[in-house]
Amino acid sequence: MIEQRIDIDALVVGAGIAGLQSALDLADRGYSVLLVEREASIGGKMIALSKVFPTMDCASCITTPRMSSAAHHDNITTWTYTDVDSITPDGAAFTAKLTRKARYVDEDLCIGCRLCEYACPVELPHEFEGNMGARRAAYIPFGTAIPQKALIDIDGCVYCGKCEKACPTDAIDFGQKPVSVTVHARSVVIATGFETTPLDAKKEYQGGVAANVISALDMERLLSPNGPYGRVLRPSDGKIPDNVAYVQCAGSRDETLGVPYCSRVCCMYAIKQTMLLSGSLPLADITVYYMDIRAFGKGYEQFYQTARSMGINFVKAKVARIEEEPNGDLKLRVEIIEEDGRVSEMAHDLVVLSVGLKPGDDPRRFIGVDLDQYGFVASPEPKLDATLTSMPGVAAAGTAIGPKDIVDSIMEASAAATKVATYLGPPPNSPQPADDGVQIDIREIEAGDALAVAGHSEVLRG
Amino acid sequence: MTAVDKPRNKMLELKERRGPVSSALLESVRQNNAVKSAIKKSLAGGAMTVPEIAEASGMPTKTILWTVTAMRKYGSVVEDSTDGSYVRYALVAKDPR
């Protein structure tokens, strides 16, 4: 393994919308930032969404400019396909060990022409498309990926050499090895995001077994203009669905699944999807089975009422069981709460499970911050200062702290950047402020306690 | 460039280091090629829906849909029309791959 060493002001772990925003805010203030992403593209979950509530902006139209600004910012170094192995305190700073995984493609030579992908004979399920579409062993992650650079999934490679022959710039490099990098960082932002709760968490719903029981994230891809089928079809046989059901809280608010909390965004994303579906499938019946609708933000209640007035059928009910019929249709056993728990059997041809949000990674694998009982990063001041962590010099942002929507993730990311900037003091080469009697003095008060900047009340402290 | 630096040698070196390609992967490549051939054969007579291709080829609808989706992405199949409930797919005159 080859070794490298670099020094930076802030290490941002995770390049979803929260990590991108923290990195941009810090870089705009003149700090040097290393933005590290484990996947082959930046953008996180947001770049996979169709449109976003409550504005109904096209997700990729508003995410790609941020991705591109971060990737091209003079003060940001962006490393995709990079794992964080450890981050340990080292005096007032941190030593981070990272591994840049082998793409088997020289990023400097690759021009993103996809000729390697067209030449490759191996087709595999594409994770970005919820496995409903295909990619090849040599591939560009997706159309709006940044960087637009190929990589080779070496576990899917049959070593035929066709990609090498097809590449016009000799970018394919099977000699590439993982590179181990030691980073000396003065501060850290954890923005490791979320994963959705597993589709098969509730066995009685047949997720992962019945082809037409899909997750809400799969539906985001089906609703995207560049999604796997180019339109909404059901995965068992390509039928254009005409009777779609949503099952709310299918992975949240359930002690037995270890997710007793509300995932906050599922009601709103389901309402959004039903509105988009009624646009792309105007003749379809759409039903949402819910326990409560939590339309928590500004304009969100109106959003819900608009969906109702569009003819979406909201039924206060508990779905007890889903069974698959031989033709792929689904039979739902439903206890209708508004009718004293009367049990009904409802037939649908596609069922979407409104899966919940859980931590995107276990940060304890690489850094000693405290987590809450569900594995999200815990702040010692959850009410007053959500972006603090138990470690001085380390902030957190976005869904790494807990379930939330894009607006809140971005606001928290900016808050985390402000905390880090205060902690770091003026960026190198910045004009010195006139002497107003405020002394900038970064000092550690005691282990596990506070790192304070005298004259500033808001500091990153443990 | 010495003989060792040549890309092909690097690939073979890597293959040697990682061991032989799994038989499951080779089998899935073979299977995928067989499904593609069956789809091409079915569509040679004109545009068809996924259930129609499945019936003609004796293969499951889910497999046909996944493979038609891949063929559409890589440019050998296009949407032709819909019959209300299903999309009809057609072969592209000149297959790019």
Ligand SMILES: Cc1cc2nc3c(=O)[nH]c(=O)nc-3n(C[C@H](O)[C@H](O)[C@H](O)COP(=O)(O)OP(=O)(O)OC[C@H]3O[C@@H](n4cnc5c(N)ncnc54)[C@H](O)[C@@H]3O)c2cc1C
């Ligand atoms: C189906 C669905 C629909 C939604 N629709 C909407 C909507 O319409 N409007 C809205 O406001 N919100 C919506 N949301 C919520 C929205 O997706 C989140 O609020 C937002 O994406 C959170 O961004 P994030 O950066 O915190 O996390 P993520 O997007 O998860 O980004 C985290 C990034 O960190 C990377 N990472 C994780 N661990 C590591 C590591 N150890 N090292 C390096 N990188 C790492 C991940 O690969 C990822 O790229 C929806 C959510 C779902 C599930």
Ligand code: SF4
């Ligand atoms: S060598 Fe591997 S990645 Fe390249 S074309 Fe062949 S199978 Fe695909």
Ligand code: SF4
């Ligand atoms: S590796 Fe070569 S063929 Fe593949 S996208 Fe890059 S430049 Fe094109």
